[in-house]
Amino acid sequence: MEGKIALEEHFATTETIGDSQEYFSADIWPERRRQLLDLNSERLDRMDACGIGYSILSLNAPAVQAIPDPAQATAVARRANDELAEQVSAHPARFGAFAALPLQDPDAATDELRRTVNELGFKGALVNGFSQIGRPENATYYDLPQYRDFWAEAERLGVPFYLHPRNPLDSQKLGYRGHPWLLGPAWAFSQETGLHALRLIGSGLFDAHPNLTVILGHLGELVTNNIWRTSHWASPDGKNPMGVATTTPFIDTFRRNFYVTTSGNFRTIAMRNAIEEIGADRVLFSTDYPFETMEEAATWFDQAEIGENDRERIGHRNAAKLFSIPE
Numbered sequence: 162m163e164g165k166i167a168l169e170e171h172f173a174t175t176e177t178i179g180d181s182q183e184y185f186s187a188d189i190w191p192e193r194r195r196q197l198l199d200l201n202s203e204r205l206d207r208m209d210a211c212g213i214g215y216s217i218l219s220l221n222a223p224a225v226q227a228i229p230d231p232a233q234a235t236a237v238a239r240r241a242n243d244e245l246a247e248q249v250s251a252h253p254a255r256f257g258a259f260a261a262l263p264l265q266d267p268d269a270a271t272d273e274l275r276r277t278v279n280e281l282g283f284k285g286a287l288v289n290g291f292s293q294i295g296r297p298e299n300a301t302y303y304d305l306p307q308y309r310d311f312w313a314e315a316e317r318l319g320v321p322f323y324l325h326p327r328n329p330l331d332s333q334k335l336g337y338r339g340h341p342w343l344l345g346p347a348w349a350f351s352q353e354t355g356l357h358a359l360r361l362i363g364s365g366l367f368d369a370h371p372n373l374t375v376i377l378g379h380l381g382e383l384v385t386n387n388i389w390r391t392s393h394w395a396s397p398d399g400k401n402p403m404g405v406a407t408t409t410p411f412i413d414t415f416r417r418n419f420y421v422t423t424s425g426n427f428r429t430i431a432m433r434n435a436i437e438e439i440g441a442d443r444v445l446f447s448t449d450y451p452f453e454t455m456e457e458a459a460t461w462f463d464q465a466e467i468g469e470n471d472r473e474r475i476g477h478r479n480a481a482k483l484f485s486i487p488e
């Protein structure tokens with residue numbers, strides 16, 4: 162399929178590249194490093210070979226979210242966004258941008274979102290989970306009250322917020338001790354990111370800001386798979402005796418305010434499940450390059466057993482509409 166639009170496509174700056182190294186063996190790392198730093202020929206050649214017409218690029222993880230000093234986080238985010246804007250402007254028909262945001266400082270994050278959208282033409286933000294603020298062990302999630310003005314501005318600007326994975330902190334890793342293979346993309350990324358998404362829903366954020374849009378990668382970070390059960394227990398009319406701050410059933414918010422992408426989860430059964438749960442209008446193609454290959458993502462997607470109308474919607478039509486990308 163030609164003209165696909167992909168939304169979880171990573172790059173790195175020389176300041177953030179080191180954060181990705183631990184996920185690769187020494188023999189593979191030089192290639193991944195090169196691919197993360199490349200915003201030109203290799204990336205465009207692969208997109209051409211895979212029928213990807215347009216990619217929205219985002220910084221690697223955890224990058225800005227793992228810089229405890231708010232001023233430094235703000236400076237690194239601004240430099241990365243400026244660098245990305247310059248690269249994207251060289252290929253405006255092929256590349257768009259998601260902003261990195263210093264949520265260590267909610268006002269600075271709000272300003273940077275406004276700046277990148279209004280002045281640099283960015284399509285939204287991609288944020289790597291909770292932010293560490295002040296102390297490395299201080300994990301701060303975005304359902305907390307200090308983020309409500311930030312969310313109001315995201316809603317007002319009308320741009321999506323892509324909630325991207327990061328690993329839990331050491332203090333949160335009790336169940337992983339002795340089992341390091343469960344960290345990262347094997348399990349911990351999805352568990353951590355799904356938890357954060359459910360915190361946002363349960364906090365009543367989307368009751369206050371009904372036009373807010375959050376995107377989850379990896380076909381929904383396990384939320385999709387468990388949404389009936391979560392909703393059954395945690396919703397305001399659910400069975401949970403502990404109460405909840407939202408006034409809306411979880412499953413309704415998930416269907417109204419969320420999109421999910423195929424990034425790094427090339428599984429037809431899981432995509433069909435997402436189509437059934439959230440609707441084909443809210444599933445979007447993505448690859449997770451260079452942590453995955455564009456080739457595997459595209460070969461799988463182009464041949465997956467779904468209807469051709471759904472393939473058109475998921476492959477590009479939904480994203481073209483959501484991000485106003487000319488087709």
Ligand code: GRE
Nearest residue numbers: 184222345346425449452
């Ligand atoms: C990512 O998408 O950010 C990622 C990593 C490390 C391994 C796999 C992966 O940062 O998808």
Ligand code: ZN
Nearest residue numbers: 169171325449
């Ligand atoms: Zn990713």
